[in-house]
Amino acid sequence: MRVGLTGGIASGKSTVSAILAELGAIVIDGDLLAREVVEPGTPGLERVVEAFGPEVLTAEGALDRPALGAVVFADEARRKELEAIVHPLVFERIVELEQAAGPEDLVVHDIPLLAESGRAPTFDAVVVVDVPVETQVERMLGQRGMTREDAEARVRAQATREERLAIATHVIENTGSLEDLRRRVLEVHAALTGEAS
Incomplete structure (x- = not known):
């Protein structure tokens, strides 16, 4: 269900x-998944860096959310660009999690x-x-x-x-x-x- x-x-x-x-x-939290798909080493993070540049990374190589937020919340076109990267990846994870659930879950x-x-x-x-x-x-x-x-x-x-x-x-x-x-x-x-x- x-x-x-x-x-x-x-x-x-x-x-x-x-x-x-x-x-x-089985709880599927879109906010958590949106973080998961841009963890260090993921294709999602690679694509974000390609689109927004290395200045959106911390010194440790993780996504610098405040730095990215400063860019995307000031510019709707940039926000839509980020959503176009992250949303399909989140949707894929949702589909995977749903398919892994049993009929009684x-x-x-x-x-x-x-x-x-x-x-x-x-x-x-x-x-x-x-x-x-x-x-x-x-x-x-x-x-x-x-x-x-x-x-x-x-x-x-x-x-x-x-x-x-x-x-x-x-x-x-x-x-x-x-x-x-x-x-x-x-x-x-x-x-x-x-x-x-």
Whole structure:
């Protein structure tokens, strides 16, 4: 069963993803894969260096993310050039991981911008980790040291809470304790594995 997992910034999606992995789900995290495909020694990193020059490497030969970020976030054409290198490599890894999964496996795609991408219908189920906007902002202030202005801008840059809830087949509300969250994830996991079998 293929499941899309999403949630707004500071909703606790990463924690839910980790709990699902503990429960045996195969979690496919596009952000992690995007890092993996440009590790030192990979064809992905070679292609990035060909396109952007050796100044995007650290002294150790790894990708210097801040240096590359400074280039691509200032120039949309350069950002698209980077995406044209990285996205197909990430997609290949996703296909490999999905093909390695067994028919009984729960395959969870951790996708922060699932509501924005329009890809929700491609999954058997969509799990949305939900918190009120004010909770998101408070968490970013407390846990990430952001200013209120920055935190609110990050929330505005994503789909609205209503847009995310509109694509949900299962909602995990995350305003309580970690134990409450774990209990709710267990319920959703049981429902998903029940639907799969």
